Ligand code: DX5
């Protein structure tokens with residue numbers, strides 16, 4: 001089989017209206033693939049967001065896998081609380097990890113999918129030796145901390161480089177991108193080999209997020225838009 005890796009959309013609730021968070025999630029639940037949840041500690045990044053308590057309340061109400069993006073120092077302190085809540089994907093930043101292999105082992109041992117995230121200027125070599133063990137690499141396409149920032153195009157070659165390493169070491173690796181992803185940039189990153197598109201403001205600012213996701217997936221999955229072909233997961 002020589003199918004393409006399926007494109008998945010992960011709406012980021014950072015861009016939702018927090019006064020009606022569950023309503024906003026319901027607007028994307030049917031068509032999205034994952035729910036992206038940014039955990040910020042005010043230290044690793046200059047912003048503060050949610051803790052495990054909020055996710056525990058949402059978990060029973062939302063029919064989507066939780067994709068937790070830990071933008072925190074001391075990530076080892078936070079894996080167990082988010083694993084316990086039932087978050088399906090747990091992603092840690094390589095810049096915050098003193099013992100990345102140990103963290104990844106711990107996430108996997110807890111039965112969760114393990115992801116590693118790279119800030120825009122962190123090279124692909126920082127994850128080369130962990131790629132065989134992880135389910136996902138997340139390439140930040142903005143400086144983490146805030147939504148609605150401008151996409152950093154210098155990250156594009158890094159996405160290709162990660163995909164090349166994955167071809168050799170872990171063909172089923174999912175590559176996520178996060179920050180400034182919209183109709184134009186989604187095409188650029190998919191061409192380089194990304195398949196999970198985290199999208200905050202582009203989705204939640206739309207008057208019809210459901211249609212937007214349907215159309216985007218249709219376009220990006222169509223053969224003409226995909227120059228990057230590989231095995232299906
Ligand atoms: C930024 C967060 C992103 C953010 C993306 O630090 O990790 O998930 O919500 O927002 P947009 O899509 O608006 O750039």
Ligand code: ZN
Pocket residue numbers: 012036037038069178198
């Ligand atoms: Zn994120």
